[in-house]
Amino acid sequence: MTYTVPPSRREAIVRQLRDEIVTGLLAPGTVLKDAELARRLGVSITPVREAVAQLTTEGLVDLAPNRIRRVSVVTRKNALDLMDVMGVLACTGVAWGVPHLTDADLARMRxxxxxxxxxxxxxxxxxxxxxxxxxxxxxxxAAGNEELQAHVDLTVTRTLRLLALTADDDLWRIWNDGYRDIIELLGMGRPDDAVERYRRIFVEARAYVARMPFDS
Known part of the structure; x- marks a missing residue:
């Protein structure tokens, strides 16, 4: 039996609030008040403050000059900026990792x-x-670069939030069709074409996000 060490109270709160933000349960612009969150989650204020500080560093919470913390608002500009950064990091990681993929990795991807x-x-x-x-x-x-993976993980969370906040099937289709093509190309022994197809996902997704309606 595998034993999993339970998260600390702070980490548990980070996970809970992160999930609520990513799924839209905590809507963009929502003011986060430590005392209210502590009462709702049944914890003390200190781990809540630590958790919100962590989410601020992840870009999911904005800190206003008056010290008010709000769930960050998704605008067209920051969505496009996010796509650009995510594209650079993820495409680099995929280019480095694809040569090291195993058959087991490919099966997991499928x-x-x-x-x-x-x-x-x-x-x-x-x-x-x-x-x-x-x-x-x-x-x-598969690239084995933990520093790169850590930076990718931060942008992945925010990208998932962007996807979760839209019910548009076409945006999801860009990713899933791309993944399907990549897996097929890898199975055919065409890693360079698979990397290029991965890059094209971000080109197509960015163009689509640029056309999406955003609140001012």
Missing amino acids: TRLDDATSALERGDTTTAGAAGADVSTIMIT
Whole structure:
């Protein structure tokens, strides 16, 4: 039996609030008050403050000059900026990782893509996003560069939030069709073409995000 060490109270709160922000349960612009969060979660204020500080460093919470913390608002500019940064980091990681992928890695990628597709059919965008992100993570992890992976992880969370906040099937289709093509190319022994196809996902996704309606 595998024993999993439970997260600290701070980490548990970080996970809870991060999930609520990514899924939209805590809507963009929501003011975060330590005392209210502590009462709702049944904890003291200190770990809540630490958790919100962590989410601020992740870019999910904004700190206004008057010290008010709000769930960050997704605008067209920051969405496009995010896509640009994510594209540079993830495409670099995939280019480094693809030469080291094993047959087992490829099988896991197929499984996670199937999971993402099934979740989308159920309308579960949270599970779909996590499963789809794993397809990229498997390739990037194969590079063995932990520093790069740490930076990718931060941008992945914010990208998943962008996807979860839209119910537009076309944006999801860009990612899933791309992943499907990549897996097929890797199975055919065409790693360079697979990397190029991965880059094209970000080109197409960025162009689509640029056309999406955003609140001012």
